[in-house]
Amino acid sequence: MKLTFWEAAEAVKATNDWKQWADFTLTGLEFDSRLITSGNLFVPLKGANDGHSFITSAVEKGASASFWSSEVEPPAALPVLKVSDTLKAMQDLAVYYLKKMTPTVIAITGSNGKTTTKDMTEAVLAQQFNTYKTQGNYNNDIGLPYTILHMPDETEKLILEMGMDHAHEIDFLSTLARPEVAAITMIGEAHIENLGSRAGIAAAKMEITAGLSAQGLLLIPAEEPLLVPLIKELPQTIQTFGWQQADCQAEIESEQKEQTSFKINGSDRLFTIPVPGKYNVGNALIAISIGRWFEIPEEKIQAGLASFKLTKNRTEWLKTPQGTEILSDVYNANPTAMNLVLESFAQMPTSGKRVAVLGDMLELGPDSAKMHASVSEHLNPNEISEVVLYGTEMKALFNVLKDKYPKEQLHYFTKEEKELLIEQLQSLVNPEDMIVMKASNGMGLNAIVEQLMKS
Structure with missing residues (x-):
């Protein structure tokens, strides 16, 4: 990080x-004391602890230094920067650092596919530029400035994922980051309760334009009338x-279990992504459009998509x-996203049976049962022969x-019956079978996946 103590103080x-x-x-800079290394600035945030x-x-x-907003006196020998709010101080420092380092910022949001699109976009831009992207799910008012302050010195293109569950959250993130390019992957039902x-979700996602350069690019799904x-x-x-x-615009040429190939309008080139699903092709179209905006040759865009690495659990x-x-x-789910996954899974070739394990989709509000x-x-028993449902x-x-x-062929378990669900799956599936697992992250299906991988 190219910052000095006095620089941070002024910022x-x-x-x-x-x-x-x-x-x-x-x-x-770190806000988790366990991650501190020599010479770091500590940011003591006020949360549960x-x-x-x-x-x-x-x-x-x-x-070597710390922000400080506590009434308790800091260690006498430790250089500190007293502020009214340590989180705001980290955010202000991120704004300063963006202006100092001047990377081009690309912002990505949406009800589903943010992380995959971020990964694809980074892979495409990395073909020609020094890039850095949001790590994991660091996409909120803490994670986004943290990401900015961790980008390598040589970063030319910074790809930031922007998440939200309430109105005005993306407005804040976009205003902080000031992107040149912004993309909305899709409008689903996630956080409809709020x-x-x-x-309302569409309006909240459009907040990504709050800090978007007037000369910049906004990418939106063509099939979403709410954005028009x-x-x-x-x-x-x-x-x-x-x-x-x-x-x-895409036309799928072939869809296999571990890859999908497609062509786009105005090009004879065949693009291949190492993931299944029409919905992932939509994410790839965003990465292609961003690559074109930055004048990356088509063969490099093709190479980036073919080799991109997906964040875990996506x-x-x-x-x-x-x-x-x-x-x-198993990282997140809403009805639109779950339906897209099931449509793709139902057509995947297998010599055994297809099994769907579906957990609750959270924060859907009063219409949750209907959704x-x-x-x-x-769900068709001729395509997905076994269905295992989990959660209230x-x-x-x-x-x-x-x-x-x-x-x-239909099984239901409450959240308290996780072990019974695992036992059912272990007795239900054979080596030649195929399982899809989809739920909101709060349902903990990742732990069930881990158990199945061990058993």
């Missing part, structure tokens, strides 16, 4: 006499992606010790499927 408008300490170079109480640990790990409707009235007065270049009447193929294949997509039940339209909200889908599936 955050520290209120104490920080010039009592000689200036020195900061090697990095007050980070100030870990200052001794931070110093022992090698912290935002009231899909229209929200883009009319925008000064930015607006491009669409999708399957019909889109600026970047459409990940695994194989159990017995040979059963698992399509694990869960609607997934039945994408999935009872609504179970009740609908009772008239569609034979009793022995």
